[in-house]
Amino acid sequence: MRSRNCLIGLLLPMLWMGAATAADPLPPDQTLQPLFQQVQGAHLFPDQKTFADAVPRRAPSVLLEAWRREQSQPGFSLETFVADTFILPGEAPTYVPPEGQTLRAHIEGLWPVLTRQTSEVDPQGSLLPLPKPYVVPGGRFREVYYWDSYFTLLGLASSNQWQQVRDMVDNFAYQIDTHGHIPNGNRSYYLSRSQPPFFSLMVDLLATHEGDDAYRRYLPQLRAEHAFWMQGADGLAPGTAQARAVKLADGSLLNRYWDARAVPRTESWTDDLATAAQAPGRAPSQVYRDLRAGAESGWDFSSRWLADAGALASIHTTEIIPVDLNSLLFHLEKTVARASGAAGDSAARRDFNRQAEARQRAINALLWDEQQGWYVDRDIRSGSTRPGLTAAALFPLWLDVATRRQSRRTADGVEAHLLRQGGLLTTTVTTGQQWDAPNGWAPLQWVAVDGLQRQGQDRLARQLGTRFLHTVQAVYDRQQKLVEKYVVDGSAEGGGGGEYPLQDGFGWSNGVTLALLDRLCAPKRRCDSAADVAEAE
Template identity: 60%
Template sequence: MRPLYFTSLSFAALLCAACSSQPPATWGYMDAKERANLPPDQAYPELFEAVQNNQLFTDQKHFVDALPTRDPSKIRAEYLARRDNSDFDLETFVKDNFIESGAAQSPAPKPGAPIQEHIDSLWPVLSRTYRQVPPYSSLLPLPQPYVVPGGRFREMYYWDSYFTMLGLEQSGDQAQVRQMTDNFAYMIDTYGYIPNGNRTYYLSRSQPPFFAYMVQLQAHIEGDQAFGRYLPQLQKEYAYWMQGAEGLKPGAAAQHVVKLADGSVLNRYWDARSTPRQESWLQDVKTAEQASNRPRQEVWRDLRAGAESGWDFSSRWLGDGQNLASIRTTSIVPVDLNSLLYHLERTIAKACETVQNTPCVQAYGQRADRRQRAIEQHLWNADAGFYVDYDWQQHRQRPQLTAATLFPLYTGLASADHANRTAEAVRDGLLRPGGIATTQVSNGQQWDEPNGWAPLQWVAVEGLDRYGHTALAQQIGTRFLQQVHNLYRKEDKLVEKYDVSGRGDGGGGGEYELQDGFGWTNGVTLKLLSKYGARSSATTVGE
């Protein structure tokens, strides 16, 4: 099924038009179906900015998820005609023309219900089916059912979904694992890549590339034939991340690709647009105003690239480590992204092997080998003894210790010696009473101290286990489980992020209130319970 967004205009043309906050120049020539699926900041830009500027809703995402009740072009025309009238009321106009989207509510558990039982009861609540979407919705259709994270996150997200799928598989729902894998394959076939989420306003960027891990999970369920079935999509996603690499000169970057001075090719996060994010429009406008010495479009691109990283936001991306206005995501070569692309290259080689395509096996194996050497050359900090990010514009490593340092262990590219030193650094620098902290910097950003996130706990546990650091892996896993249990007993919910400092609370910081549900926490919790079982309840948060 083709989304309405692509009836005659190409996606590339729309993305080019999207570089402006105004509607495309061809807007007047689109038919109703084409206009129906424009992102809100292009469909009715003046109204969009008025609603966001006046903070009609406490969450900027709320309005972009709202459903217009009629053709957006007519809403726009009426707004422009009436907005200067003395009796015009913006709030009433929005109520008359839009249906608000409610949060994905999570039911309270039955009294005394084990956490596993509660999580199993959440999967149907968080499941959605939108083979067709309502006219004018910002939602993008998908052919199969899927699971959303919860709370304000009413759509399917890319990297969130892998950790959710781990939980679905643990719950015995292998059918939905296949359905969600097929949804991501469909998006690659339809858009050429996997968007951040299935919303029109997410179409300009992706997220950490976990599709290869989804395919690997499906192969675990059904056998290696899954690798061959998804080979075209694996290769197509890889081409998206590597677009612009051919002919790139040393010291230059193009889209997601960076060529370093020695000719090494690595990747960065990027977004095709350089405007404020629609779902965080006012915050981005204010952030750019604080960066008075930089072009606004540069700041907005870096904010969007930070959103693509999944770590939105973190001191990892900040020039001064503290102020969001100093963000420079596109100047940074991240260790986690490049580790995931190494795994994608290895997975494609594996898929080519299953279809007996020897040249393909060799080609992608060589690409993985080159990336591994480049990571060890540029992202390994020999003095500190752990993996770091690299600033390709300033030609230097960024020495900060973060949970991303464990991705080379998770994907298996680290040498034994480097894995051992990294494990020691993580134990000494990131281990907390409730798991591992995301960074060592406390600055109010949600991907910083004292927050710990379920996917990073799983990456740590699996990566450390892979290299024989089972005791440290167990410490991290059981401490995080105890943190999840403690909040569950206190507040009857699982949440998006946790304060791992020992207070036993949910996490804080960032652009919105703490969300409960919660897809990837549910999935990782089930996997950790399966892995450690009763041992989790024996580890107190104060240890």
């Protein structure tokens, strides 16, 4: 175990450099300060994201001047002022499917309902333009999200909507070209962070339809994505970090989640203020950055990031090296190598293959718990692994990081501890956070099923995938909708926990459900429901 002193440089807040361009718009908590803080603090809206997504009817400077002048007048109403000076986002329309529609038909009917076109946006608002149409998750999520979209693309591919797949990959390439990275979502308040790096997997998916042309086309953006995640890595001394890059005491170069800003999240402002107030002895700025880094992870929030599983204020995401993130970056490096080869750049192909091989060795040595027999995250501060089993342990199987022996042992652990009647648990602990038990999430079901099959664990893969499909089908049969997350402990209902109510829609649940129907169906058959899959067994 490394000494605490050698990690001082690692744990100090670092300046963020160059992930956004000088032309990037500022988020509303900056352009509207201090009105923004007053509105969020007054809790005018049940969901703080509502005001973050509101569009000022006048330039922020003009609007702020009016607010300062009017708030001192007798009878001033903040609620009335906001209603008069902002265009508030409307509620998502309720989609009622035709009676008797199959699960597959319902999802395919939802694609146009969830598709948006915002090549032009109001520059006063937080929404960022994208040149081509895209599919949103649904509900409160009125914009495209980075890692969600890969799983949505699986469903679009299943529906043979390859033009939409290409359009969305083009949009992500545009974001890299415009901002230097893919933000969490296309909102100005998401620009300071990304999400799990799935762009290389999107290119992989498109290449199944377009061949090597896809790799050559997006090679510049793949390299830029890698540069974003590795920013600051050059010249790092062992036991230090810069932004998302971490060099461990043994010289291994791995990554963590990070955010450029250390203030409350724009879309959860007062929640984050309250969380930081419950963390005596910690600088509020560090709590805010760890909350933001947790949001970048996509697992917002989970006991994975907490020192005390029962206390969100103990979050320390930036002090953890996640196994799923590093497996995704291994895939990115292998994809850059493949794309470089397709483009005729042998030197770059060799260089990125070397980087991938070094990362694979580090993952298999430092993020593997030999005693437990599964992959884990690593705590930077203590220098030790975090022994709890989570669904993230399946990413090394899915992305071909694991050896066959490690794959078998991980599969045994998953079957013993995470397999439930309704699918795959996210973690084994119940905390009230949405990325913990008893919830199961569609993207993690796909990672598990596809990953287990890739490693020859077909029996467990089919069992897990079939169980999750039955959960989705049971909720659909009762409520005629798909939802963001599910309870998989046998109750077959929508999941709970977290910072907001359960959302309907839902992009990645739709995509994964179609992909599982295809994957688990008998050859040369079409499965439209979970019952069809069961009959095909």
